[in-house]
Amino acid sequence: MGDFNLTVILDAIRRSEAGLSRVELAQLVGLSPQTISNISRRLLDQKLIVEAGKEGTGPGKPRTILRLNPKGMYAMGVHLDPALITVVLLDLVGSVVEKNTFVTPQSHDPQEIVDAIAECVEKLLAHSGVDRSLVAGLGVAAPGPIDLERGAVVGPPLLHGWVDVPLQDMVHRATGLPTTVDKDVTGAAVAEIWAGGPGGSGSFIFFYLGTGLGCGLVLNGEVYRGASGNAGEIGHIIVDPDGPVCSDGCGMRGTIGTVLEPQVIVSQAVVAGILPVLPDNPTARDFQGAFARLSELAGEGDETAISIMRGAARSLAWGVSVVGNLVDVDRMVFGGPFWHPVAGFVLDVLPDLVNARLATQGIHRVRLDGTRLGEDVGAVGAACLVLERALAPRAERLLLEG
Known part of the structure; x- marks a missing residue:
């Protein structure tokens, strides 16, 4: 129990950008002042937190602010x-x-x-x-x-x-x-949750756009991993019933993995003649560069590029809304190495497309954001x-x- 209380206090300090005093910690986490004092001493001895100056403008003794020690x-x-x-x-x-x-x-x-x-x-x-x-x-x-x-x-x-x-x-x-x-x-x-700032709490879905697509689920501030640790495998959600047969041999058509992986979208643009043919055995940088160029063309008003991007956005909205209807969250976050080039375009059109397909649209609007952590997330x-x-x-x- 003592170790659990230690992690509760450490987590509260971590989530406060300005830091917290011992009095504020006691009010926030519901532990006694003596428990707060004992655990704070342990954390200071372990160099996981530091005393970062004093604060107070009213009567009484100024309060010492506790913050995480980055080098701890x-x-x-x-x-x-x-x-x-x-x-x-x-x-x-x-x-x-x-x-x-x-x-x-x-x-x-x-x-x-x-x-x-x-x-x-x-x-x-x-x-x-x-x-x-x-x-x-x-x-x-x-x-x-x-x-x-x-x-x-x-x-x-x-x-x-x-x-x-x-x-x-x-x-x-x-x-x-x-x-x-x-x-x-x-x-x-x-x-x-850990490094994304104040928005990393509550319940949200993280949609990851890499070489493949998947999602992570956070419910009430904790990651939901599933019975075997494999929750979030969304590649076989159907987003286009008339699409190509799934390459994994499942027999379904138009799955996320078949329609929305970046390589597939780049290939569409190559076939349409708006991107050059990729080299044999293309690397990740080849695909990322082509993906970024496709986004640039859409931003420059190329009608074919816009059509490809809008089609991908509509399919993505279907898949995202399926997951959103299943878990009913406040927020959806997007990131990954292939996210940045398309972030502006997607966040411009996707929020309305997704919310129009959610069963809770008459109750609350779900926020869609890009991660603050960049492509290294x-x-x-x-x-x-x-x-x-x-x-x-x-x-x-x-x-x-x-």
Whole structure:
């Protein structure tokens, strides 16, 4: 119970941009002043928080403000995308201290990928000057499905040859850091909670636009992972009944994975003649560049580009509204490496399209936002997975300790 209360207090301080006094903490979390004082002392001794000056204008003794100590703990995060790998070092407040990206080895060989990750991790740590003992661990955000209990990647469609790969154990052995593995979309949702600012609370859906599409669910401030840790697999939602047959062999037509993946949209523009033919074996940067150019053409008034983008937006609205009707949230957040080029266009047309399809349209309007964390949200989320497991108040932690 004491450890759970510690995480509650730490979380309250984290969520307050200005910091909180001990009196404010007692009022906010409902614990006694003595408990607040004892736990605050522990957190100060552990260097997880600092006393950041005094505040007070009325009668009485000025109150000492408590804030997170950015240098009190660090976490490393790896976003394993089939095309591009991003590695970050995060401080305790969720700021990126160091970052590097490299193209995923074309062989997709698990050991080759893990070795490349380990080399990048060591370079980042050395360059940062951060004491290794202050790094709480390393999180890996990978495409699903994931066997969460074992930290194994079961068989993602875009990582060729990956069948039941024990990624967590492999990365731990290669880096020597405590390692946790979760889905990339789950990591993005955790990033929004931990590092996304005041908007990272309540209930929301994080729609992740990467090489593939998925979503993370946050209900009442906690990520919902599902029975096996694989909630949010939306690739087989039908958005165009007359569309092409799903490439995964499910037999359905016009699924999100078949109609809305960036490679598919870029291919439409290439066939229409408004984008040049991509090189053989195109990389993630090739697709991202083409995707960005398509968005630019739409912004410049190219009618074909606008038509392709509007069609994609309509299909996306169908898929998003299906998920929205299922979980009934206040807010939807969009992000990922392919989000930025289309953010302006999508946020201009999508809110009305989505809200018109929600069963709750007569009760409340759902807000649609882009993440504040940029295209690195997957890697930031992977690092935040470490911080979440170490420090966030979770119901399961209380149940285990009860």
